[in-house]
Amino acid sequence: MTSAYLKIDHVEKTFQRGSATTNVLKDVSLVIDKGEYVSIIGHSGCGKSTLLNIVAGLTPVTEGAVLLEGKEVNAPGPERAVVFQNHSLLPWLSVYDNVALAVNKVFGRTKSKTERHDWIMHNLDLVQMGHAKDKRPSEISGGMKQRVGIARGLAMEPKILLLDEPFGALDALTRAHLQDSIMQIHATLGNTMIMITHDVDEAVLLSDRIVMMTNGPSARIGEVLDVRLERPRKRLELVSDRTYIAAREAVLKFLYERHRFVEAA
């Protein structure tokens, strides 16, 4: 069992507010291999963001543990970089400086100044944002901000890149663009990635495995679906692909038949 790259081991999370206790996650276990792209899907409020925050170390577990390469993680760190849903770029820094903040912190000791500069530009070019390096976040579009957020995450050279609904706030066309970019980056760098999403097509298109969560409170992993599609995947060709359609159907059935979102809950 020590061979697992990332191991989420019987994680349980309870939030306490005053006298009220809410059990958000119940007995969640998952093993993720190196280089795998795993999506976590579920209705809103099912605790998928909480699970990601636990892996990131931003939220402590109530019980259980998260192990990365056999070592327990209980604090945030750059080896588990997060791409936040609302990009979270620092508005007073330029695009370049936002990435530089991460690079200088992570590689301040190991890389020289020119190496760091090249590394920053390399990552900005990877998401096609090199041309806007001197712009401030307020001067670029939502999709571009998210690209910079991804560049910042990648620039930390993380063992695992955690994406928290990275394309949730974007329009459909921009989203498709960024999904292609992410697929390309994943193919080139072979990063291990965990992505939160509520978009079925996105999950099927991008993932090796889709983790479907039941509704909260006390959300569990309901089902894990292997997406056996060849890479590189082409959006247009997949539309009529049998495996793709089957995978899509399985996720939809899970979400809308067996675990319908109950408003009252």
Add this chain to the structure above:
Amino acid sequence: MNAPIDHGRDGMGQPALKDAGAGAKVVALPAAAAVVALPRATGKPLSETLAPLAKSVLVTVLPPLVTIALILLFWQIAASGPQSSLPPPSKIWEEARDLITEPFYWAGSQDIGLGWRILVSLQRVAIGFSLAAIVGVLLGALVGQSVWAMRGLDPVFQVLRTVPPLAWLPLSLAAFRDSQPSAIFVIFITAIWPVIINTAVGIRNIPQDYRNVAQVLRLNQVEFFFKIMVPSAAPYIFTGLRIGVGLSWLAIVAAEMLTGGVGIGFFIWDAWNSSRLSDIIVALVYIGVVGFVLDRLVAFIGAIVTRGTAAQ
């Protein structure tokens, strides 16, 4: 006399708006003509680029000038009677002309221009206010960041900040035994409260996202302070600094009245003791103008520093 009064009315309310709209049209027409003529003329004539500038200067400068003229006129009429206890503007001009026209003359240690006195007062404000800014931001950061520091310190701050500046003066005179540091201490203790309180609010309002970024990057306390806290809370900090500089300018005049020396405050007190009312009025104008400039200066620095922070 008719013309300025008319302009005065234009300065406020509806008529001015209409006027501006009509004015813009007049400017816009030749500009449109220039666009048509562009293939021939490469650069716009100087008069055309200067016209909007001159107009904007006129629009911002003229109304206050008219207001001042009206006030002076009213004052002149009201204070001209033989029984008037205050001097009219014309008498002030006669009596205190040297103070108005020569702010930087030097004729002995107590007979110096108001400019020098203002500079002495400004120097005290600069020292006291800088100390207040540094200590205030640090204390504000502590109170904003730590719940326990807030619980412990906030009630104390809330009580102390209501103490009027001059109430500190006897204590500080007793402690420092010298008027110069006492005056500076009064500035410090006056300006520090708004800085502390605003900084604390700004830091409490740092979005969780930025804190998450800092945590993922494992920024240490010092890095977090300079790279996240200060820039993120800068708009709040500068609001505090702006209130603080205004308060210190209020306090220095009062403090100098009591401590003596060469400041502008003591000048007023001295003038009152020798019944030079005209000099007092001139000094008031100086104080007002400098206070205004100080306020705008801090606001200007704030606008530069917080560029980008406010707009997201």
